[in-house]
Amino acid sequence: MIITGATQGIGLAAAVELARRGAQLVLVGRSQERLASAVARVRAAAPDAQPDTLRADLSLMSSVRELAGEILERYPEIHVLVNNAGGMNSRRQLTSEGLELTLATNHLAPFLLTSLLRERLVASAPARVITTASDAHIGARIHFDDLEGRHGYGFIGLGRYGETKLANILFTGELARRLEGTGVAAYCFHPGLVATGFNRNNGPLLSLAMRAFVMPLGRSPEKGAETLVWLAETDDVTGESDGYYHDRRLTPPSREAEDLDTARRLWEVSEELVAAR
Numbered sequence: 635m636i637i638t639g640a641t642q643g644i645g646l647a648a649a650v651e652l653a654r655r656g657a658q659l660v661l662v663g664r665s666q667e668r669l670a671s672a673v674a675r676v677r678a679a680a681p682d683a684q685p686d687t688l689r690a691d692l693s694l695m696s697s698v699r700e701l702a703g704e705i706l707e708r709y710p711e712i713h714v715l716v717n718n719a720g721g722m723n724s725r726r727q728l729t730s731e732g733l734e735l736t737l738a739t740n741h742l743a744p745f746l747l748t749s750l751l752r753e754r755l756v757a758s759a760p761a762r763v764i765t766t767a768s769d770a771h772i773g774a775r776i777h778f779d780d781l782e783g784r785h786g787y788g789f790i791g792l793g794r795y796g797e798t799k800l801a802n803i804l805f806t807g808e809l810a811r812r813l814e815g816t817g818v819a820a821y822c823f824h825p826g827l828v829a830t831g832f833n834r835n836n837g838p839l840l841s842l843a844m845r846a847f848v849m850p851l852g853r854s855p856e857k858g859a860e861t862l863v864w865l866a867e868t869d870d871v872t873g874e875s876d877g878y879y880h881d882r883r884l885t886p887p888s889r890e891a892e893d894l895d896t897a898r899r900l901w902e903v904s905e906e907l908v909a910a911r
Contacts (some may be wrong), residue, residue: 635866636660636705638692638747639719641668644766644825646675648716648862653680653852653865655682660686660709662701662719665705672750681843692719692743693729695911702750711758712751714866717765717802718746722795731911734782736791745805745901746908752813763809764865767878771800772888776896778903803878803887804897805904810876819875820897821865826880828858 635652639645641663650791653676661676663669668718669687676685686708690701705712720740727735730804748755755761774796783794793803803822810820830851864882878887890896 635714635716636662636709637716637718638662639766641665641672643756644828644859644862645716645718646672647859648677648718648866649685650787651856651859651863652866653677653683653685657714657866658685660705661681662688662690662692664689664691665751675829678783692747692786693733693735693739694731695733695738695746695908696731697740697895698743698746699750701746705751706754709754709848712754713758713761715748715751715755715763716862716863716866717748717763719743720766720787720798722791724791726794727837731908733907733911734794736794736798737781737783737801739799740795741805742904742908744802745904748809748906749908751768755818756813756816761818762866763806763818764862764874765802765806765821765822766862767802767806767824768796768799769824769880770796770889771803772796774800774888775890776800777806778899778902779887781903781907800891801889803891804893804900806878807876807894808897808901813875819871821871821875821877821879823861823865823879825858825861827852828855 635657637645637649640649640661649661653659661669661672666689669689673685673687676683688701688704691697723736729735729738777795781884806820806822813820861879861882877884879885
């Protein structure tokens with residue numbers, strides 16, 4: 635099982651629980667120091683676990699390509715790919731590759747990584763691709779005339795974040811259709827409002843707001859990770875695909891998230907965006 639964004643929050647909580655259940659894990663994170671800390675947390679909970687680690691900056695498509703190359707070189711089989719890494723930014727920023735940061739990290743990185751690992755996943759079937767989405771997608775739509783977010787970012791980046799979470803669900807649906815009959819299933823899920831370090835990269839004011847309002851109301855990372863863990867190992871969804879789950883239940887997403895034409899168009903545009911990087 636490969637888990638991106640595995641050094642904190644629900645990614646780390648899921649890694650700990652899956653290690654307890656005997657999973658062979660590959661933890662992906664941006665910081666070697668945080669990866670070492672995550673391994674220590676996993677092994678404290680599951681002393682027999684021996685998780686591997688890979689470092690990558692998933693805001694950069696070049697780094698995603700390097701990560702995929704390392705994975706293909708080191709692991710002859712991949713049975714679960716968890717696209718969990720993501721973030722929210724209060725203002726528009728560009729990566730060094732010229733991509734808008736939130737779109738690059740939340741959508742294009744999992745899109746590219748999954749695409750590069752697709753043949754290995756199919757060869758390893760049965761296999762699963764699980765992507766962390768959010769109910770923040772409700773009310774959002776894909777602005778194909780402004781995918782780079784030049785003309786509207788939303789209050790503290792919430793609008794942009796919601797658009798990328800909608801992209802996660804559309805990606806999952808189109809991926810499921812393209813993988814039909816291969817033995818590889820695709821799922822996404824909403825973890826709920828989770829009290830983690832999420833959104834603390836946006837300055838002291840938003841960090842304070844997170845501590846004051848989200849932390850007291852949010853669920854624990856362990857609770858938020860329950861659906862991820864369930865999707866990774868349960869037989870209840872075997873043979874199914876193209877599902878959006880919340881609290882281990884199949885849940886209807888927004889109407890926009892079920893638009894087949896939008897999903898297909900987003901796939902094609904995403905291919906063009908990552909091809910140039």
